[in-house]
Structure formats: C-alpha cells, structure tokens
Amino acid sequence: MTSQKIIQQGAEAVIFLEKNNIIKKRIKKSYRIPELDQKIRKLRTRSETKLLNKAGEIIFSPKVIKSDEKEKKIIMEFIDGKKLSDNLDNFPKQKQIEICKKIGKSIAKIHEKEIIHGDLTTSNMILKEGKVYFIDFGLGFISKKFEDKAVDLHLLKQALEAKHFKNWKELFKAVENAYKKSKNAKIVLERLKAVEKRGRYKH
Ligand SMILES: Nc1ncnc2c1ncn2[C@@H]1O[C@H](COP(=O)(O)OP(=O)(O)O)[C@@H](O)[C@H]1O
Numbered sequence: 001m002t003s004q005k006i007i008q009q010g011a012e013a014v015i016f017l018e019k020n021n022i023i024k025k026r027i028k029k030s031y032r033i034p035e036l037d038q039k040i041r042k043l044r045t046r047s048e049t050k051l052l053n054k055a056g057e058i059i060f061s062p063k064v065i066k067s068d069e070k071e072k073k074i075i076m077e078f079i080d081g082k083k084l085s086d087n088l089d090n091f092p093k094q095k096q097i098e099i100c101k102k103i104g105k106s107i108a109k110i111h112e113k114e115i116i117h118g119d120l121t122t123s124n125m126i127l128k129e130g131k132v133y134f135i136d137f138g139l140g141f142i143s144k145k146f147e148d149k150a151v152d153l154h155l156l157k158q159a160l161e162a163k164h165f166k167n168w169k170e171l172f173k174a175v176e177n178a179y180k181k182s183k184n185a186k187i188v189l190e191r192l193k194a195v196e197k198r199g200r201y202k203h
C-alpha cells in the first residue's frame with residue numbers, strides 16, 4: 001500500500017495526500033438513511049468533478065485525475081503552494097492587493113461561464129508560482145442569476161473582513177476593481193449592495 005497522509009478531516013469529506021495527488025473522499029453520514037446518503041455523496045462527487053473540470057478550462061484549479069462515484073472520491077492534482085487563509089496577511093500589502101486582483105479576475109471569469117463557487121473564502125485558494133488556484137467546488141453550482149453571483153462576492157467580502165481584517169477594505173476593493181472588467185459586473189455589483197443591505201437588517 002502506498003502511504004496516505006490525512007491532510008484534513010472535514011464535516012463532509014476527508015482529504016488525503018497520496019504521492020502527488022489529493023484524494024477527496026466524501027464520508028458516510030450515519031444520520032442519513034443509507035440509500036439516500038449514498039445518493040447524495042454520489043451526486044456531490046459528480047457535481048464537484050464537473051465544476052472542477054469546467055472551471056479548469058478558464059481559471060487555475062486542480063486537474064481532476066479520476067472521479068470515482070462508487071467510492072465517492074475525487075483524485076486530483078495536489079497544488080503544492082501556500083493556502084491564502086494562512087499566508088495572505090504575511091505578504092507585503094502591495095502583494096496582497098495584487099493577489100486580490102487575480103482573485104477578482106478569476107471570479108469574473110467563472111461567473112461569465114455561470115459558475116458559482118459557493119464558498120469563496122481564502123481557505124479555498126492556494127497561491128502557487130504567482131497563480132491563485134481555486135479549490136473546493138463542493139458547494140458550487142451553475143447559475144445565470146445576478147443574485148447568486150452577488151452572494152458569491154458577498155461571501156468573499158465577509159471572509160476578508162473576518163480573517164484578513166487589517167487591510168480587508170482595500171483587498172476587497174482590489175477584487176471589485178478586477179471584477180468590474182467583466183460582462184454584467186455593474187449589475188452584479190449593484191446587486192451586491194442590495195445583498196449587503198438585507199444582511200444588515202437581519203442582525
Ligand atoms: N487539490 C488540492 N491541493 C492542495 N491542497 C488541497 C487540495 N484540495 C484540498 N486541499 C486541502 O484540503 C483542505 C480541504 O479541502 P476542501 O476541498 O476545501 O474540502 P472541504 O469541503 O472540507 O472544505 C483545503 O483547505 C486544502 O488545505
């Protein structure tokens with residue numbers, strides 16, 4: 001047996017590193033009816049594979065090596081870089097801004113292809129050789145709706161505010177400015193304001 005190292009044990013999946021591959025295996029949930037549980041894990045494996053493949057054509061993301069619906073696992077390229085959640089704050093501010101411009105550009109590209117990432121936090125971004133890789137399309141979906149795109153951006157804004165609070169406003173500005181160059185950006189960013197207003201009334 002080749003050696004496997006557990007990198008993360010999440011709520012939904014276990015992540016292993018084996019040789020130079022990542023294995024994301026969706027684990028059983030004992031509170032679900034077994035047949036339903038199987039079905040859900042199979043469909044999520046299928047959906048994440050599709051989104052990784054689709055995103056991989058337009059932005060940097062791990063290449064899928066094999067998708068095994070029976071085993072509920074995706075074998076993908078290991079991105080051996082720096083996870084932004086742990087590293088963004090350690091870079092000089094100008095570099096942080098440059099990274100955020102790349103993030104904004106990539107979000108614009110996937111949104112143009114109607115891909116909603118669904119969990120845009122810096123834990124799902126890895127910097128390698130100056131490129132920002134987007135990982136974890138587990139909550140992703142396809143949608144043309146401006147609302148869904150605005151919520152995607154809103155999540156990132158909240159993540160920056162919570163985790164990278166020192167420069168978060170400038171960082172999100174950089175994301176927004178890069179995003180602005182895309183088709184429909186104006187409408188999505190208008191919608192973002194509405195999403196934020198709604199958020200404020202909720203608390
Ligand atoms: N392709 C990959 N290359 C490098 N690290 C990865 C890769 N996929 C996942 N990881 C690591 O495993 C963690 C969890 O994987 P992720 O797909 O985000 O699962 P979860 O849905 O549990 O958040 C990531 O934050 C990252 O540290």
Ligand SMILES: [Mg+2]
Pocket residue numbers: 123124136
């Ligand atoms: Mg994740």
